[in-house]
Amino acid sequence: KQEVTQIPAALSVPEGENLVLNCSFTDSAIYNLQWFRQDPGKGLTSLLLIQSSQREQTSGRLNASLDKSSGRSTLYIAASQPGDSATYLCAGSGNTGKLIFGQGTTLQVKP
Amino acid sequence: DTEVTQTPKHLVMGMTNKKSLKCEQHMGHRAMYWYKQKAKKPPELMFVYSYEKLSINESVPSRFSPECPNSSLLNLHLHALQPEDSALYLCASSQGDSWDTQYFGPGTRLTVL
Numbered sequence: 001k002q003e004v005t006q007i008p009a010a011l012s013v014p015e016g017e018n019l020v021l022n023c024s025f026t027d028s029a030i031y032n033l034q035w036f037r038q039d040p041g042k043g044l045t046s047l048l049l050i051q052s053s054q055r056e057q058t059s060g061r062l063n064a065s066l067d068k069s070s071g072r073s074t075l076y077i078a079a080s081q082p083g084d085s086a087t088y089l090c091a092g093s094g095n096t097g098k099l100i101f102g103q104g105t106t107l108q109v110k111p
Numbered sequence: 112d113t114e115v116t117q118t119p120k121h122l123v124m125g126m127t128n129k130k131s132l133k134c135e136q137h138m139g140h141r142a143m144y145w146y147k148q149k150a151k152k153p154p155e156l157m158f159v160y161s162y163e164k165l166s167i168n169e170s171v172p173s174r175f176s177p178e179c180p181n182s183s184l185l186n187l188h189l190h191a192l193q194p195e196d197s198a199l200y201l202c203a204s205s206q207g208d209s210w211d212t213q214y215f216g217p218g219t220r221l222t223v224l
Contacts, residue, residue, distance in 0.1 A: 031210050043115075043201055044154070044215040089153055097210050098167065101153035 002027040002094050006102035013080055014110050021075040021105045023090035033066050033073045034099065036089045044089065047075070080109045114138075115216035117202050123222045126192060132219045134185040134202030143185040144213065145177060146201040154201055160185060192223045 003026045013019055023033070032051050036044040048057045048064040050073070056065040063076040073090055087106045091099040115136045124130050134143065142161045146154035159167035160179040174196075176188040185202055199218045205211040 034212065036215075041199070041218075041220070043117075043217040044203075046212050046214060049212045091153075093210055098156055098159075099213065101155075103153055 002030070002092055002100045004090060004092050004100050004102040006088075006090060006105050008105060009103065010106045010108075012108040012110065015080060015082060017080050017109075018076070018078050019080055019107070021077070021088050021090075021107070023073040023075070023102055025071050025073075025092045025100075027092075027094060028068045028071055029094060030068060031093045031097070033064070034091045034093070035062075035064050035073075035075050036091065038087045038089060038104070040087075047088075077107075080107075082109050082111050084109050115202055115204055115214050117200075117216040117219050119219060120217070121220045121222075123224065124189065124192065125224050126194075128192075129188070129190045131189065132187040132200055132202075132221075134187075134216055135183055136204040136214070136216075137183055138204065138214070139182075139206075140204035140214075141182060141207055142205045142211070143179065144203040144205075145185070145187050146203065146215075148199045148201055148218070150198075158187075189221075192221075194223050197221055197223045 005024045007022045034049045035047040038044050050057050050066040061078040066073045087104045089104045091101045118133045145157040148154040157171045158177045163179045174191050178186040201218045202216040203213040205213045
């Protein structure tokens with residue numbers, strides 16, 4: 001059974017800092033890994049999707065990597081801004097296609 | 112356009128009421144999903160429709176009844192809910208199967224009194 005864990009649960013950084021959010025999964029038979037952002041009381045915004053055959057994806061200041069052998073994915077945010085403050089969720093898709101979510105990392109970027 | 116819309120934004124209902132949540136997408140996606148999210152928890156999958164047919168039901172109580180009238184619309188019919196069903200209900204869609212990027216709507220905040 002796939003389990004997804006995110007560390008840390010919460011993170012507070014000053015504006016401009018580069019940061020890394022971690023996601024680990026127990027089943028290496030993962031089809032893809034998706035990173036989402038969620039603002040309080042809102043829906044999820046898809047940030048990046050990494051297919052199992054890929055190692056990383058980039059979008060603007062965001063870079064996500066996937067290492068199936070170690071069961072890890074990281075989301076790198078460069079030059080963080082107060083507008084980046086949100087909860088970040090990673091989710092893995094296994095052979096059923098069902099998304100299994102981690103508990104999320106709540107990020108606060110202070111001006 | 113990667114928009115999924117949901118109505119209503121907020122819903123308050125009594126335990127004897129019948130109500131429906133609606134979800135719509137015009138991206139030509141053929142898979143649609145309902146998730147339930149409790150406060151400070153990640154979303155939990157409830158139902159998946161693939162090509163307008165129910166493909167996954169995560170053992171959801173029968174007081175929740177999904178319906179997919181066509182490829183663009185997804186409804187969730189609610190009847191005899193319990194206070195513990197209060198949550199944010201999220202709809203999502205993807206191109207084909209669940210391996211594709213899922214796009215989420217803003218959700219319906221449901222309160223059951």
